[in-house]
Amino acid sequence: MKTFKRILLLLLLLLTIAVIYNYPKLNIISGYASKNLASTNFIADRLYSDIVESDNNVPLIKLAELESTDENGVTTSVFGLMERESICREGLGCVLINDDYDKTQTLPKPKRTYAAKNLPFPYGNKEQADTVFENIDYKKLNAAVKSAFVDYEIQKTRTILVVYKGQIVAEEYIEGFSKDTPILGWSMTKSVLATLYGILMHQGKIDMSYRPFKELDLTGLTSKDPREIIPLDDFLRMSSGLAWDEDYGSISDVTKMLFLEADMTKSQINTAYSSDDPKVWNYSSGTSNFLSGVLRKQFKTHQEYLDFPYVELIDKIGMHSMLIEADMAGNYVGSSYGWATTRDWAKFGLLHLNKGNWNGEQLFSPEWIDYITTPTEGSNGTYGAHWWLNSEGKYPDVPKDLYSANGFQGQRVYIIPSKDLVIVRTGLAEAPYFDDNTFLKEVTGAIE
Known part of the structure; x- marks a missing residue:
């Protein structure tokens, strides 16, 4: 029984040391997850569930959990510790904030000009006319592109x-x-x-x-x-x-x-x-x-x-x-x-x-x-x-x-x-x- 207690005490001691050593890293882990979730949802209009399962499904970052969301951002944590909040602002994207950040402040936003031009890509919004180049082997080209998507779990081309x-x-x-x-x-x-x-x-x-x-x-x-x-x-x-x-x-x-x-x-x-x-x-x-x-x-x-x-x-x-x-x-x-x-x-x-x-x-x-x-x-x-x-x-x-x-x-x-x-x-x-x-x-x- 004494040996068991000593082993248990040693394990608890090692666990405590590990937590103390890695605790600061939780700030980075939770912060990355929070920022990436907020930006990808807000800017790319992708579902939180998809972001968690793909973009944030990498070593350490996948330990972070989504705590809450609203129309302006998200909050994450790691095992309930180190909550990090990101908020989204029109024209400026999302930002990982700290406790000193004033969420009521109004920052200027950039001037944008969305002038639709009646021209094909790249100079306008119209689709290009079909063009066939005699010096392109399209079979080889398409095969090269397709090969980049093979074995998605390895190559992960999007x-x-x-x-x-x-x-x-x-x-x-x-x-x-x-x-x-x-x-x-x-x-x-x-x-x-x-x-x-x-x-x-x-x-x-x-x-x-x-x-x-x-x-x-x-x-x-x-x-x-x-x-x-x-x-x-x-x-x-x-x-x-x-x-x-x-x-x-x-x-x-x-x-x-x-x-x-x-x-x-x-x-x-x-x-x-x-x-x-x-x-x-x-x-x-x-x-x-x-x-x-x-x-x-x-x-x-x-x-x-x-x-x-x-x-x-x-x-x-x-x-x-x-x-x-x-x-x-x-x-x-x-x-x-x-x-x-x-x-x-x-x-x-x-x-x-x-x-x-x-x-x-x-x-x-x-x-x-x-x-x-x-x-x-x-x-x-x-x-x-x-x-x-x-x-x-x-x-x-x-x-x-x-x-x-x-x-x-x-x-x-x-x-x-x-x-x-x-x-x-x-x-x-x-x-x-x-x-x-x-x-x-x-x-x-x-x-x-």
Whole structure:
């Protein structure tokens, strides 16, 4: 009996230690579940039951339970502990809130223009006329697309769209998704954010010599701050020298930012920096949200900042389904929270394939493409300026001029200039479960 009691006491002690050690993680787990449930229901109009069974059915996150819902948001917990609430706001999407957040406040919402144009995709709302390209082997192309949906429990592809010479040549969706379903792009939003800087530069309102820490009045900085030397170029290339831990499996810089911070633009400001160390490439969502804060400083009012992405980019190219969510302080979460339909993500790709020209209007300079596709030192040829590259053959069987907007769980907008192709793939799994190289090889191989 004494031995049994000792074993029981030891087990209770180990359980107590485990609970104490993991308790802070419950905040992140519950927060992720709450935010994802609220946004996916509110923006994509999908059922909570479907979101729980699919999107949130991943290790740890599936431990969270939906506690309550109303027309403005949801509350979740983990085993009844660590309740987290997310609320949804018109024009700004949903936000995970803390106890200090004033739910009665009214924030400005972005100006949107939904002008229906009597033109076919991509410039309007009409369906395209059937076009058959003699250099496309449609049997091979359709087989390549179909293969991306095989073994859904492994590959978890949800949507595929292939656009050749501006024409949709293949399009496929799983049940429950369609051309009208908004998809969370996760870090594809970073490429949208970068494009806003390309537009500002084309308008002559900012340039690469801009040094945010020197020219911005940020709390806590002095005239001797060593970070004053960091140019905008280093931030766009993720090589600022500022420390950042992009680990989604632990309590890290990125998870604390996304699920605990009220103002996400300040997270990168508070990380370590040493001017004695060589600047190295370090992928950082904190850098992207810092840049969102820098972007806000370029405008006199909060309203102008909120309007800019939609007036100068999103609605201008007809991405009317797109919504970029904002944090508690009203800053766009440029690292992660951009939503759009598969067709609208393709429009974003086409804008870049056409070097910033949209139906005759130049939104950003053609040289901007050269800039974002120039490999960043230290990235092994895989990263440019908020865009991913294939310059060193990351995808060995795909043209090396491919560049892409990449997001968590395999959200992709691939642009292949040499093939005049834009390919969008969305889902819930990425490499090694989804083989980008094989998929892209088969699609490009169908076009002579």
